[in-house]
Amino acid sequence: MRVAILGTRGVPACYSGFETLAEELGARLAQRAHEVTVYTRKHLAVNGLAVHRGIRIEVLPAWRAKTVETLSHTALSCLHASRRRYDVVLLCNAANAPLIPLLHARGLPVLLNVDGIERKRRKWSRLGQAYYRWCERLAVRFADTLLTDAAVMRRYYRRAWGRDSVMIPYGGDLEPPGTGTTLARFGLQPGGYILYVARFEPENNPDRVAISYREVPGTTPLVMVGGAPYAPDLVQRVRAAAAQDPRIVLTGFVYGEGYRELLFGAAAYVQATEVGGTHPALVEAMGAGRVVFFLDNLPNREVVGGVGVPFRFDSEPTLTSRLAAFLAAPATFAELGAAARTRVFERYRWDDVATAYERALEELCRA
Known part of the structure; x- marks a missing residue:
């Protein structure tokens, strides 16, 4: 299975939950003989690093402004991915839902991880909050499979939008560190x-x-x-x-x-x-x-x-x-x-999380 992971800042993980997901999930899928590519923002990429923990890294630029950084990088990633031979796309962040038709135009099925209710963050203006609500609407309309990371989020999408989702949480079983400084x-x-x-x-x-x-x-x-x-x-x-x-x-x-x-x-x-x-x-x-x-x-x-x-x-x-x-x-x-x-x-074991994602992605490929 050839999997592209879009919508995160990329790997190695250096920011938040989506990046942790891309790295921990991607590494485990790669160990299971799947071909995994994670699209990474140029200003966060490690120079010269093409593969990390078995994950292929595709580096593209982003417009570095709060309101458009995520969408600009994901748009470029969708255009790039549509010219590659992937079997399925894991798209992170409901803010990227308007871009799903770009992937569908090339026959790529999309598993969309919506994250939390982003419009509730106080950093967004009323226009930003309205955009995120619109994205929720597009997420339930366009995503081939909708994915939430908590039961409370699954209930929200059922209640607010009448769409069920696959619920897969994050893992938390990190290896203890070595002796460091x-x-x-x-x-x-x-x-x-x-x-x-x-x-x-x-x-x-x-x-x-x-x-x-x-x-x-x-x-x-x-x-x-x-x-x-x-x-x-x-x-x-x-x-x-x-x-x-x-x-x-x-x-x-x-x-x-x-x-x-x-x-x-x-x-x-x-x-x-x-x-x-x-x-x-x-x-x-x-x-x-x-x-x-x-x-x-x-x-x-x-x-x-x-x-x-x-x-x-x-x-x-x-x-x-x-x-x-x-x-x-x-x-x-x-x-x-x-x-x-x-x-x-x-x-919350990462191996179990990877198995659940693998099953959801494979079901999309078969469909």
């Missing part, structure tokens, strides 16, 4: 810090996490991994909060081995997302056996399933009070980390 580079000790990982976007609440942590007693660092290319005001608020508390460590984006060192070395993990379905970083923290503190909402609750600690920002139990209790008596929370790891190995 990442912790030392940031002055950290194994088991001696709290970890937060996310793009710095309003719905991920990095500023509120930093501000909340300033009220947590003790000397334990809060390590915040992430950033944002198109949110300078929010990034500045996070930096301002960190400047007032020397315990807050801003690392910028960290990937690969360095990311796994930070993840497996943390005492606990904070998930503060409001929008989306299954968040890869949350599942990975659970798979690493970390104690997880999560913003209490339906998508996060679905993933954690009772083996984490919920919090709110505006009422009790707050993130501040939850983390203060944890740092005062971490041993009382230890069984949650073990239970989280068990949940991931029961429900």
Whole structure:
């Protein structure tokens, strides 16, 4: 089976969930003797790298502006893919749904991973929100198979648009890291810090996490991994909060081995997302056996399933009070980390995810 993966920033993974999916899924499909190509944005590509973990890399440019970067790169990718001999396309992001007819014109079936409800992100203007709602409509109309990554998203598309979907989550069973230098580079000790990982976007609440942590007693660092290319005001608020508390460590984006060192070395993990379905970083923290503190909402609750600690920002139990209790008596929370790891190995294994995607893609090829 010759598979093209379009609509992500590409591989090696260096940004968010779709890129993690492209790499982890693509590598496993390649191991199963499928030919996998991932379309990668030129400004994020590794110079001279044509194959990564068995995945072929096709590099194309993108117009680097918040409102058009994704669509411009995917449009070029669709035109390029339509001239190649692929059997099926995995297209990521409902924002790319208007481009599906380009692929259909060349007889290419499309499995569309819609992601979360993007129009709910506060970074978008009313016009942007209207565009994303229009894309949802086109997604259910054009996609040969619609794919969601959480039960809550599957219910949304059924209720809002009357279209069922295949539900396949992300995996979270990462390999433990080797002995590296990442912790030392940031002055950290194994088991001696709290970890937060996310793009710095309003719905991920990095500023509120930093501000909340300033009220947590003790000397334990809060390590915040992430950033944002198109949110300078929010990034500045996070930096301002960190400047007032020397315990807050801003690392910028960290990937690969360095990311796994930070993840497996943390005492606990904070998930503060409001929008989306299954968040890869949350599942990975659970798979690493970390104690997880999560913003209490339906998508996060679905993933954690009772083996984490919920919090709110505006009422009790707050993130501040939850983390203060944890740092005062971490041993009382230890069984949650073990239970989280068990949940991931029961429900969120990458090999199982790859098998489900393989089945969905092969069904499209046969159809």
